[in-house]
Amino acid sequence: MAEIELKTAPADFCFPSANQTRHCFTRYIEYHKCLKAKGEDAADCQKFARYYRSLCPLEWIEKWNEQKESGTFPAPL
């Protein structure tokens, strides 16, 4: 059986405590800023995508994606 490599987002000293909400949000925004800067298919941005997908609950990701589509996402991107 091949070794399955399990990884998650690295611990970030900016977000030291148990509540990682802002960490998740920051990675989500970073990913989208990266896409905007480097173009839709940049491979470098996939790193951020993996981070936010590990940290954020699916419900939040879905809600934010919907907000982005309808133009009501609250943060500047």
Next chain:
Amino acid sequence: MIESQRHSYHLVDPSPWPISGSLGALATTVGGVMYMHPFQGGATLLSLGLIFILYTMFVWWRDVLRESTLEGHHTKAVQLGPRYGSILFIVSEVMFLFAFFWASSHSSLAPTVEIGGIWPPKGIGVLDPREIPFLNTPILPSSGAAVTWAHHAILAGKEKRAVYALVATVSLALVSTGFQGMEYYQAPSTISDSIYGSTFFSATGFHGFHVIIGTLFLIICGIRQYLGHLTKEHHVGFEAAAWYWHFVDVVRLFPFVSIYWWGGI
């Protein structure tokens, strides 16, 4: 009357105002709760209660003026009561407003992800602090200076000048309230617009309410001064109004800097 008692304290006559004030407070609170829930008659009871409380304040304080100025019961010892009472009341008001400023700081210093982690939240129209707020910021302290002028006039026995100074104080206050009202009227956001609106309007709204109460207090002092109630040595009511006014005025500076100026950029 006061010559026949062998102590310098004031034992008040029985009065109906405490109970009427309590009944007014009961009506206000019950009416308020009824109004905010689907019960009939809530609005009526709430307004009746508020009117009753205002009436009680008027007649109670009228009695205090009668007992002190006209009947002479307020010796130095008795005056300490209202003095300390006013100071403690002002301290309690400071605590009250502090709560609203805390709320404002809590929401604005670390804005939540639900509003995008930014302040002011996206889409909220903020008032330019360099317009009306900046204009009002010198007007209220000038009014505070005018009240100090009035105080010095009273202490120097210059009664007419004190009346003029109080008129100046009140006019400045009314002008600043007028500007603030205009600003609220044409503000781009309302109290229901996100946490920004809630904290902004509740903090500035309560401050404004205190300015109006202070103005009313000063108008009454002006009337009393005109009628000759206040003397050089004895004018506790005026001093209480002046302290209250300085409190209102100093408090104005904090929201200007933290809410209008810092919170808008």
